[in-house]
Amino acid sequence: MSFSFTIHKRSAEAPLARVGTIHTPHGDIQTPAFVVVGTKATVKALSPEMVRDMIGAQVTLANTYHLYLQPGENLVEQHGGFAAMMNWKNQKGDLLPTYTDSGGFQVFSLGQAMGHGVSKIATSADISRRETTEETSNHEKLAVIDDEGVTFKSVIDGSEHRFTPESSMQIQHALGADMIFAFDECTSPLAPREYQERALTRTHAWAVRCIDEHKRLGASKATGTMQALFGVVQGGSFEDLRRLSAETLGAMEFDGFGIGGSFTKEDMAGAVRTVTENLPEGKPRHLLGIGEPIDLFLGVEYGCDTFDCVAPTRVARNGALYTADGRINITNAKYATDMSPISDEPSFYTHNYTKSYLHHLFKSDEMFASTLASIHNLSFIVKLVDDMRIAILEDRFFAMKDDFCKRYYGKDSLN
RNA sequence: GCGUCGAUGGCAGAGUGGUCAAUUGCAUUAGACUGUAAAUCUAACGCCCUUCGGGCUACGCAGGUUCAAAUCCUGCUCGGCGCA
Numbered sequence: 231m232s233f234s235f236t237i238h239k240r241s242a243e244a245p246l247a248r249v250g251t252i253h254t255p256h257g258d259i260q261t262p263a264f265v266v267v268g269t270k271a272t273v274k275a276l277s278p279e280m281v282r283d284m285i286g287a288q289v290t291l292a293n294t295y296h297l298y299l300q301p302g303e304n305l306v307e308q309h310g311g312f313a314a315m316m317n318w319k320n321q322k323g324d325l326l327p328t329y330t331d332s333g334g335f336q337v338f339s340l341g342q343a344m345g346h347g348v349s350k351i352a353t354s355a356d357i358s359r360r361e362t363t364e365e366t367s368n369h370e371k372l373a374v375i376d377d378e379g380v381t382f383k384s385v386i387d388g389s390e391h392r393f394t395p396e397s398s399m400q401i402q403h404a405l406g407a408d409m410i411f412a413f414d415e416c417t418s419p420l421a422p423r424e425y426q427e428r429a430l431t432r433t434h435a436w437a438v439r440c441i442d443e444h445k446r447l448g449a450s451k452a453t454g455t456m457q458a459l460f461g462v463v464q465g466g467s468f469e470d471l472r473r474l475s476a477e478t479l480g481a482m483e484f485d486g487f488g489i490g491g492s493f494t495k496e497d498m499a500g501a502v503r504t505v506t507e508n509l510p511e512g513k514p515r516h517l518l519g520i521g522e523p524i525d526l527f528l529g530v531e532y533g534c535d536t537f538d539c540v541a542p543t544r545v546a547r548n549g550a551l552y553t554a555d556g557r558i559n560i561t562n563a564k565y566a567t568d569m570s571p572i573s574d575e576p577s578f579y580t581h582n583y584t585k586s587y588l589h590h591l592f593k594s595d596e597m598f599a600s601t602l603a604s605i606h607n608l609s610f611i612v613k614l615v616d617d618m619r620i621a622i623l624e625d626r627f628f629a630m631k632d633d634f635c636k637r638y639y640g641k642d643s644l645n
Numbered sequence: 646g647c648g649u650c651g652a653u654g655g656c657a658g659a660g661u662g663g664u665c666a667a668u669u670g671c672a673u674u675a676g677a678c679u680g681u682a683a684a685u686c687u688a689a690c691g692c693c694c695u696u697c698g699g700g701c702u703a704c705g706c707a708g709g710u711u712c713a714a715a716u717c718c719u720g721c722u723c724g725g726c727g728c729a
Contacts, residue, residue: 269681291680335680344682351679372682385682416680462680490680519680540681547684548677563674592684600684 233408233458233485235514235535241622246506246533249622252486252514254408255455256313256325259288261514262530262622264521264615265329265538266608269293271306271316274543275600276608278318284579285608286616288327290318291538294401295333299384299391303404311406311452325453329538330407332398332440334462334490335519337380338416341373350492350519352419357494375415377432395439399447406452409516411488412440414462419492426466433464434478441483458485460516463505467497476508486514489534499528506533523552523614523638527631530618542611546603549592552610554637560603565589572606575613580606 234253241247252259266273266287273281273290281287292312297303309315313325320326338350348356372383379394398413414433417426444459461479465471479487489505506515514536517529521539529537542552549561554574558565568585575581580588580602591599614634621630 265680267681274681275684293681296681329680331680336682339680340682347686349679411680414680488680516680521679525679537680539679540683541679544681544683544685545678548686550678559676561675595684597684 232456235486235512237512239623241627242625243627244531244622246503247531247622247627248533248535249619250514250535252327252409252535254327254458255453256408257288257320257327259327259536260616260619261535262615262619263288263536264526264612265516265536266290266612267538267540267543268316268318269540270296270300271312273604273608275547275597275604276543278316280579280601280605281318281608282320282326284605285612287608287612289329289536290316290326291329291331292316292405292407293331293333293336294398294405295336295382295393297330297405298333298401299386303401307404307406307452309452311450313406314453327409328407329409329516330402330405330411331518331538332402332411332413332462333380333382333393334398334411334414335416336382337373337375337414338418338492340382340385341371341375341380342418342421344371344373346418346420348418348420350416350419351498352492352494354494354496356420375432377435380415395436396443399440399443403444403447403450403457404452406450407457408455409458409460409486410444411518412437412459412461412484414464414488414490416491417464417466419466419494421466421492423466423468423471426464426468426471430464430471430475433462434475437461437479437482437484460484460486460488460514462488462490462518463509464491465501465505466491467494467501469500469504472501472504473508476505480509484513486516488516488518490518498525499532502529502534503532521611523611524635526611526615527618527635530615530622531627531631537615539611542607543604546607547600549599549603550607551588551603552607554634556638556640560585560588561592562589566593572602573609575609578606578609580609 237248237250239249250261266281268290271292297306306312306315313328318326374381382391395413402410413436415429417429449456461484463475463479465475487509493501515534516536517534519539520529520537521541526537549559551558551560565585566589570585572580572583572585572588588602621627
């Protein structure tokens with residue numbers, strides 16, 4: 231059983247959208263699909279059985295930087311990889327599909343993003359603020375980049391650690407995921423064009439080094455199986471850089487591609503489309519770190535096959551819930567006596583609990599609040615992407631999108 | 646009954662003549678979160694005026710001293726503690 235990707239259907243309505251199956255050594259992923267994030271080999275607040283059975287997730291993703299720091303990749307390797315360690319298995323006890331991210335995102339989140347209050351999705355307000363503000367970085371960064379690699383400071387104890395494309399591959403081989411990502415630099419959306427160009431050149435050079443090291447390492451010692459290596463397309467909000475990156479990486483020996491980096495809200499659709507139009511059609515595309523409903527529609531429409539995002543779980547832990555009628559804050563006073571179910575979808579586990587109860591759990595700081603809210607949000611997002619797959623198969627993708635957006639955003643879908 | 650200590654904003658608890666509408670924590674209210682430094686962070690939180698700002702009422706109650714009192718003095722009320 232080795233890695234492959236089969237496309238079953240291309241949308242009649244949206245020329246780039248497709249339905250497929252990613253075959254991995256540890257099972258298939260029906261795409262489009264949402265990948266649940268378990269950074270430190272655990273989906274926060276949830277057991278793997280909840281993720282698999284209550285939520286219906288097909289695949290999880292862990293993080294190289296975090297597992298390297300703690301507990302260390304060697305220990306994970308001794309478990310037989312992070313899927314085995316966290317018991318991410320089917321009912322028969324066979325391992326299920328997994329990804330690891332390369333640590334490239336931490337180049338951004340611990341580097342340029344630190345102290346700037348910038349997320350990878352910038353608003354135009356952020357951009358204008360950047361252009362008028364001298365960059366005075368009083369905050370100590372925890373990641374410093376050079377052409378050879380990145381020097382990180384541990385978020386746990388401040389100790390210094392060095393990541394290179396080669397070491398990221400070595401760690402990811404030890405972690406044993408089915409799909410691994412090339413070590414890239416996720417740039418800030420506020421970075422000027424000349425920096426984006428330099429970073430892109432570097433990311434492309436790193437891509438070559440990742441492929442070489444990946445080949446040299448062979449099968450994962452943790453699992454004994456071959457891992458699929460995905461290159462990560464960058465280029466920020468610049469269309470020509472995005473195209474260049476897609477073409478450059480597309481010509482390399484990658485098994486699939488991640489679409490990474492930063493966008494402005496306005497430029498995301500164009501950037502994603504430019505990339506997918508210029509990538510090899512027959513290989514899977516993963517849109518990294520994207521998970522708001524409207525963005526998932528956009529990603530599927532423009533030919534992305536998989537998505538991962540921390541938003542459903544992070545936002546859940548902070549009391550925000552996705553509902554068909556839009557996002558709500560369950561901690562709001564009006565939900566104290568709301569006897570309606572958390573989810574109006576009867577198949578959801580959270581249909582069995584009232585909003586009033588979940589409100590109470592949050593107000594009294596009970597751990598089960600995070601669990602219930604996370605189950606709910608992940609169920610919502612996983613099902614949303616599953617529904618998109620069905621809608622493409624039934625040639626009603628746009629109708630489904632419009633129905634959803636009218637209720638969720640209270641207006642017709644944007645575009 | 647005598648003595649002693651105390652009474653501060655929803656709660657706890659700082660402040661002991663002016664820079665005090667009053668530190669801080671909690672609670673409350675609302676917002677944010679997109680390859681997880683996140684069970685986190687931000688803001689509001691006496692009343693009124695449209696903001697910078699201004700006005701009003703406030704630190705148990707009633708008087709008093711002072712240019713000025715949450716802060717000093719007197720009495721009262723209530724509470725803790727000690728002795729009867």
